[in-house]
Amino acid sequence: NAGVTQTPKxxxxxxxQSMTLQCAQDMNHNSMYWYRQDPGxxxxxxxxxxxxxxxxxxxxxxxxxxxRLNKREFSLRLESAAPSQTSVYFCASRDGxxxxxxxYFGPGTRLTVT
Amino acid sequence: DQQVKQNSPSLSVQEGxxxxxxxxxxxxxxxxxxxxxxxxxxxxxxxxxxxxxxxKNEDGRFTVFLNKSAKHLSLxxxxxxxxxxxxxFCAASALIQGAQKLVFGQxxxxxxxx
Numbered sequence: 001n002a003g004v005t006q007t008p009k010x011x012x013x014x015x016x017q018s019m020t021l022q023c024a025q026d027m028n029h030n031s032m033y034w035y036r037q038d039p040g041x042x043x044x045x046x047x048x049x050x051x052x053x054x055x056x057x058x059x060x061x062x063x064x065x066x067x068r069l070n071k072r073e074f075s076l077r078l079e080s081a082a083p084s085q086t087s088v089y090f091c092a093s094r095d096g097x098x099x100x101x102x103x104y105f106g107p108g109t110r111l112t113v114t
Numbered sequence: 115d116q117q118v119k120q121n122s123p124s125l126s127v128q129e130g131x132x133x134x135x136x137x138x139x140x141x142x143x144x145x146x147x148x149x150x151x152x153x154x155x156x157x158x159x160x161x162x163x164x165x166x167x168x169x170k171n172e173d174g175r176f177t178v179f180l181n182k183s184a185k186h187l188s189l190x191x192x193x194x195x196x197x198x199x200x201x202x203f204c205a206a207s208a209l210i211q212g213a214q215k216l217v218f219g220q221x222x223x224x225x226x227x228x
Contacts, residue, residue: 004157031214040123042203042218043158050213058215090157094214101146101207103216105157 001026004106006091012112013081021076021109023091030096032074033058033103034066036087043090049074051096081113117141118206120219129228133191137204137219140185144206148216149178149189152201161202162189194226 004025013019025032030051035043045058049068063085065077074093078085088110092103119138127133137147145166150158164171164178164187171178177190191198204219 035218040220042118042120042220044218045215048213048215056211056213092157096214101148101163101214101216102160105150105159107157108155 003027004091004093004104006089006106006109008109009107010110012114013078014114015082017081018077018079019081019111020078021089021091021111022073023075023106024073025091025093025104026072027093027095027104028071029093029104030071031094032068033092033094034064034074034076035090035092036060037090037108038087046076046089078111081111083113085111086113087111116220117144118204118217118219120202120204120222122222123220124223124225126225126227127194129196129226130193133189133194133198133224133226135189135191135202135204135222135224137187137189138185139187139206141206141208141217142185143208144217145209146207147178147180147187148205148207149176150203150205150218152203152221158203191224196226196228199224199226 007022033048034046047066049055052071091106094103148163149161151161152158180187201221205216
């Protein structure tokens with residue numbers, strides 16, 4: 001099992017460019033999440049998908065969109081990148097059943113917007 | 115408004131001694147608490163957790179203590195080993211807007227000195 005995979009690992013964008021971060025999990029988990037990690041801020045939730053076919057905003061959704069393509073895949077799109085979106089992005093998944101709290105994280109995508 | 119706080123950005127401990135990492139929270143709705151460990155250029159990995167109905171959970175060298183009245187939890191690592199050098203995140207789980215979500219602290223960088 002690969003667990004949670006993310007592509008790309010690194011990306012440099014110019015202001016105004018768009019891109020999609022890909023995430024896939026092979027654990028048959030129902031719930032998937034996108035976080036960003038900034039120095040001194042911990043991990044902040046951008047968007048989540050509690051189950052296939054549903055998506056909802058998290059704490060910092062502005063400037064992002066998501067697609068839950070199927071049960072395995074959850075992508076994050078930046079339509080017009082801004083320097084404030086320079087960050088490390090982590091995708092995570094969770095079983096989703098009651099009593100299962102642990103989230104499993106991917107290796108991250110380091111994004112720089114110039 | 116930081117609901118989960120790790121007030122020590124860094125901690126340095128000698129190998130073989132005890133490491134104590136602290137975490138405070140403000141929201142009484144949190145019902146489960148987790149600690150994650152993160153190495154550079156990797157995603158966070160789950161370390162240990164505790165339900166709000168317990169006050170202690172132990173797993174090998176790692177013990178988590180929960181003081182609900184003080185809204186405080188701590189992670190004890192004993193004995194500390196060089197491989198424990200990493201950033202540790204405290205996370206609290208709650209049902210928010212109908213979905214189980216994690217709220218993370220800012221992280222504490224632990225350095226174990228030989």
